[in-house]
Amino acid sequence: MIPMENRQHVVTHESDENADTVPIIIAGNSKQECQSTNDSLTSKDNRRKRFMALFAFSLLTGSNGMQWITFAPIAVQLEGYYNVTSTAINWLSQIYMATYILFILPSTWLLETDGLKAAVTYGGLLNAIGAWLRYSGSHPDTFWLLMLGQIVSSLAQSFTLGIPAKLAAIWFPMNQRSAATAIAVFANQVGSAIGFILSPISVPVVINRAVFSHNLSNLLLAQACSCMIIIILIFIVFPQEPRTEKLNNNISKDLNVRYGTAQYNDNENIPSVLDLQLARDDDQESISGNQNHIIVTPRHPFTRDIKMLIMNRNFMLLLISYGIITGSYYAISTLLGEIILPEIPNQEVAVGIMGFILIISGLVGAFLVGFWLDWTRRFKGTTVTFYIFSVIAAVAFTLGVYFKQLEVLYFICGAFGFFATAILPVGFEFAAEMTYPISEGLSSGLLNCSAQIFGISLISIMDRILNRPSHTLIANCVLIGLLALGMILTWIIKLERRRENMAT
Structure with a gap:
C-alpha cells in the first residue's frame, strides 16, 4: 500500500x-x-446487475452452442436429405471453428473498444440472424442457405466464447471469478447438450422425406424464435459496465x-x-x-499485447495444450456418430444420448472446478490432473468402441466429458493469472482460437480416416496420441500468479 x-x-x-x-x-x-x-x-443493485449480466449472456452462449451441434447427431440422415457428402455435413460444425480463427482478433478489438454490452449485443444479433437463415434453409434444395445461416451464427461465437473471463473480471470480485467464468462456460455446454439430445428426438429417422422435412423445419423454427427472444432480453436487461470499470478506463486515459x-x-x-x-x-x-x-x-496498443502474449513461454505452452484438449472434445462431439455407428449400427438415439451425457457430465465438472479453484487457486495441479484422466478416458473410449460395449460407452463418455470439459474454465483463469495485466478477453480469445485450429485439423484428419473401412481404431489412436502430447506440455508449464499477487 x-x-x-x-x-x-x-x-x-x-x-x-x-x-x-x-x-x-x-x-x-x-x-x-x-x-x-x-x-x-x-450495493444490492450492482449485485443484481452482475447476475443479470451473467444470466443474459448464459442464454446467448447456450443458444449458440445449441446451433453449433444441431446437425451432428442427425448427420447420416442429412446426407441423404440434402444429397451431400459427410464432409459437407461436418463443415456445418467445422465452420464455427474456421470463422472464429478469422474473426477472433476483430471481435476482441470491438470488445475492448466498444465495451462488454456492445460485444454481447453484436453476438446476439448475429446469433438471431443466423438462426432465421438456417430455418430458411430447411428445404432439401437450399443447403447453401443452411450453410450461410450456420456461418452467420458462427460469427456470433467470435463475440461470445472469449467473454466469460472478461465478464467475470468486470462484474465479479476475486473470490467469485472462477465460479462466474465456469457458469458462463457451463451455459455454452448446456446449449450443446440440449442440441445433442433434441435433434435426434425432434428429427427421428423416417423414410418419408416430407415428414423429415417438416420435423427439421419445426426444429430450426423453434431455435430461431428462442434466439429472437434472447436478443430482445439482452437489449432490455444486460447492464452497462459498473462505475468502477468506467473510472478505471477514464483514469487510464489520463496516464x-x-x-x-x-x-x-x-x-x-x-x-x-x-x-x-x-x-x-x-x-x-x-x-x-x-x-x-x-x-x-496501462492501455497498450492491441498489437503490442498480442506480441507480449506470444513472447510468454508459459502462455504458449498453455495455448497448445488447451487447443489439443478442447479440439479433441470438438472432434468427438462432431464425429461421435461416425465413430460409433459403423461399429455398432442402428444406434442413432444411443449416440444422441451419449453426446448428451458427454456434455452434461462436462457441465458438472466445469461447475465444480470453478468453486474448487476459488477455494484452492491450484491452476496447474488441477489442469494436469484433469488432463491425465482425460487421456485415460480416451483410451477406455477406444477400447469400448473396438469391443462394441455400448452400455460401457455411456459411462466412458461421461468420464471424458467430466474431465475434458472442466479444463475449459480452468484454462481461461489459468491464462488470466499468467498474462496479467493483459486483457482477459484477449488471452481467452487466443485460447479459443487455438481450440478451433486443433478442432478443424483433428476433425478433418479423423473424418478422412473414418471414411476408410475399419479405420475407427486408427482414428481414435490419433486422438489419444495428441492428448498425451497435450498432457506433457501442461506438465512443464510454470505457474505465474501475476493477477493474484497484484490483488494482495
Missing part, C-alpha cells in the same frame, strides 16, 4: 521490473470518496505510460476509488484513510 499525503496524487509502479506491463497504483483523496465508491460496488514511467494529468479532476478487489469486502472498517488507491492497468 502507498501512504497518502493530504489531497496529493501519487503515481508509481509496484515494481521496476517489466514496468511497462505492471499496473500503476494511484493514491486517493479521502476515505469518504473511497467509502462511497465501495458502497456502490457492493501517459511509456517505458515504465507514468505522469498524472493535473488538468483533470479525477476522483479516487478503492482497489477493485476491495469490492468484495462488506466490512468497511478494514479500509483505512491512508490506503485509498486503485490499480490502473
Whole structure:
C-alpha cells in the first residue's frame, strides 16, 4: 500500500521490473470518496446487475452452442436429405471453428473498444440472424442457405466464447471469478447438450422425406424464435459496465505510460476509488484513510499485447495444450456418430444420448472446478490432473468402441466429458493469472482460437480416416496420441500468479 499525503496524487509502479506491463497504483483523496465508491460496488443493485449480466449472456452462449451441434447427431440422415457428402455435413460444425480463427482478433478489438454490452449485443444479433437463415434453409434444395445461416451464427461465437473471463473480471470480485467464468462456460455446454439430445428426438429417422422435412423445419423454427427472444432480453436487461470499470478506463486515459514511467494529468479532476478487489469486502472498517488507491492497468496498443502474449513461454505452452484438449472434445462431439455407428449400427438415439451425457457430465465438472479453484487457486495441479484422466478416458473410449460395449460407452463418455470439459474454465483463469495485466478477453480469445485450429485439423484428419473401412481404431489412436502430447506440455508449464499477487 502507498501512504497518502493530504489531497496529493501519487503515481508509481509496484515494481521496476517489466514496468511497462505492471499496473500503476494511484493514491486517493479521502476515505469518504473511497467509502462511497465501495458502497456502490457492493450495493444490492450492482449485485443484481452482475447476475443479470451473467444470466443474459448464459442464454446467448447456450443458444449458440445449441446451433453449433444441431446437425451432428442427425448427420447420416442429412446426407441423404440434402444429397451431400459427410464432409459437407461436418463443415456445418467445422465452420464455427474456421470463422472464429478469422474473426477472433476483430471481435476482441470491438470488445475492448466498444465495451462488454456492445460485444454481447453484436453476438446476439448475429446469433438471431443466423438462426432465421438456417430455418430458411430447411428445404432439401437450399443447403447453401443452411450453410450461410450456420456461418452467420458462427460469427456470433467470435463475440461470445472469449467473454466469460472478461465478464467475470468486470462484474465479479476475486473470490467469485472462477465460479462466474465456469457458469458462463457451463451455459455454452448446456446449449450443446440440449442440441445433442433434441435433434435426434425432434428429427427421428423416417423414410418419408416430407415428414423429415417438416420435423427439421419445426426444429430450426423453434431455435430461431428462442434466439429472437434472447436478443430482445439482452437489449432490455444486460447492464452497462459498473462505475468502477468506467473510472478505471477514464483514469487510464489520463496516464501517459511509456517505458515504465507514468505522469498524472493535473488538468483533470479525477476522483479516487478503492482497489477493485476491495469490492468484495462488506466490512468497511478494514479500509483505512491512508490506503485509498486503485490499480490502473496501462492501455497498450492491441498489437503490442498480442506480441507480449506470444513472447510468454508459459502462455504458449498453455495455448497448445488447451487447443489439443478442447479440439479433441470438438472432434468427438462432431464425429461421435461416425465413430460409433459403423461399429455398432442402428444406434442413432444411443449416440444422441451419449453426446448428451458427454456434455452434461462436462457441465458438472466445469461447475465444480470453478468453486474448487476459488477455494484452492491450484491452476496447474488441477489442469494436469484433469488432463491425465482425460487421456485415460480416451483410451477406455477406444477400447469400448473396438469391443462394441455400448452400455460401457455411456459411462466412458461421461468420464471424458467430466474431465475434458472442466479444463475449459480452468484454462481461461489459468491464462488470466499468467498474462496479467493483459486483457482477459484477449488471452481467452487466443485460447479459443487455438481450440478451433486443433478442432478443424483433428476433425478433418479423423473424418478422412473414418471414411476408410475399419479405420475407427486408427482414428481414435490419433486422438489419444495428441492428448498425451497435450498432457506433457501442461506438465512443464510454470505457474505465474501475476493477477493474484497484484490483488494482495
